[in-house]
Amino acid sequence: MTDRIINISHLSKSFPGGSKVLDDINLYIRKGEFLTLLGPSGCGKTTMLRMIAGFLQPDEGSITMDGKELTGVPPHLRPLNTVFQRYALFPHLDVYDNIAFGLKLKGVPEDEIDKRVSKVLKLVSMSDYEDRDVNSLSGGQQQRIAIARAIVNRPKVLLLDEPLAALDLKMRKDMQIELKEMHKKLGITFIYVTHDQEEALTLSDTIVVMNEGKIQQIGTPMDIYNEPVNSFVADFIGESNILNGTMIKDREVSFIGHDFKCVDEGFGENAPVDVVIRPEDVIIKSKLEGAQFTGKVKSCTFKGVHYEMFVDTDNGYEMMIQDYNSFEVGSTVGMSINPNDIQVMHKERVCNTFEGVMKSSDTVEFLGGEFKCLDTGLEAGDKVTVTVKFNKVDLLDHEDEAICTGNVVFILYKGDHYHLTIKTESGEKVWVDTDDIWDKNDLVGINILPKDIHITKTAENE
Secondary structure, three states, X not given: OOOEEEXXXXXXXXXXXXXXXXXXXXXXXXXXXXXXXXXXXXXXXXXXXXXXXXXXXXXXXXXXXXXXXXXXXXXXXXXXXXXXXXXXXXXXXXXXXXXXXXXXXXXXXXXXXXXXXXXXXXXXXXXXXXXXXXXXXXXXXXXXXXHHHXXXXXXOEEEEEOOOOOOOHHHHHHHHHHHHXXXXXXXXXXXXXXXXXXXXXXXXXXXXXXXXOEEEEEEOHHHHHHOOOOHHHHHHOOOOEEEEEEEEEOOEEEEOOEEEEOOOOOOOOOEEEEEEEOHHXXXXXXXXXXXXXXXXXXXXXXXXXXXXXXXXXXXXXXXXXXXXXOOOOOOEEEEEEOHHHOEEEEOOOOOEEEEEXXXXXXXXXXXXXXXXXXXXXXXXOOEEEEXXXXXXXXXXXXXXXXXXXXEEEEEXXXXXXXXXXEEEOOOOEEEEXXXXXXXXXXXXEEEOOHHHOEEEEOHHHO
């Protein structure tokens, strides 16, 4: 399409000795768009930005700009500029010469340089700072100069790699407003990298949520917040109550022990689903009459613009609620949720599924270890599919009694239990439902009882 300035196709990148940092990324960016790559540390967002800039080369795939392949084109010949988290200003040059540096390298006439520097200084609200030593500037002022130096070259695309991360909270919020204004005035494409969800929601036309080298969701800030496609996005973007549920039928869903009307359709009947309720969407009142469910206030904390409460519901679930009114700890309250505020999502999985090989009729190898199972009657060497329910995986804090080990890489609270993602030494993932509290990156031992391992012979053995 003619409005696309950058097209990324089947982009992959691995670093020596590690897993894929980017895994088959497909994305297009429109002219004049403010697009944000958002995700936790290590998700691949900065790697993708550096490949667009030309500082890294992809293992597979292509990046085109205005229909022209960028692979192999050095950074200084690409019609874009990058603003880094570390501003990379030249300490021996004043403000004027820092901004003018690139123009002088290109041989731009002096009078043209004067006009351009003056113009960008006004744009970043730094007029009359031309002769200042950059070391005398505050962090926010240095960031403005870094942006000015980038945009003075009139790039078609401006790349920004967590440019506000080093600023304090108030300055960061002020700079967010200024960046948005700059984007509007310049009319060029901004590609912005951040792990700050609020920053992404504030600045962006489009947000690309990433995790573990893959795109999870692309959409407007409102779409991403109100219609997350999976539990990772729902948990990462803002605060959420993420709960197990059952889609009874179209427009009716059951969770926290109650049935609710909703607006979602097409999930089938009695289908397991995940339900997302934003804390601000729970209607809480001291009157119990007319409430859909009740609960007892466990805590109430003032957060500046609202109170944040944790409430234990009548069926044993904990919910986070945000409201302008406070409710006394220990008091019983009534709660309701409007159908439009219930977001239903397909479950990404309903149990653990692994590929395995029988070592004997009652021993199966998977996850890099050998597990005892009930006698299957199968022979050694038979390839099998192993299924294990989430709540049947035992986690141990001592390795010597475990069949295999792994690290906790993701924790999701589901209202009455934790849903953990464990990455094993073999690189495979195990999902676990547990009441125990673990921290991210904890090393855990994994064990599964023989009766909880279900085995099916794969078709290729037939």
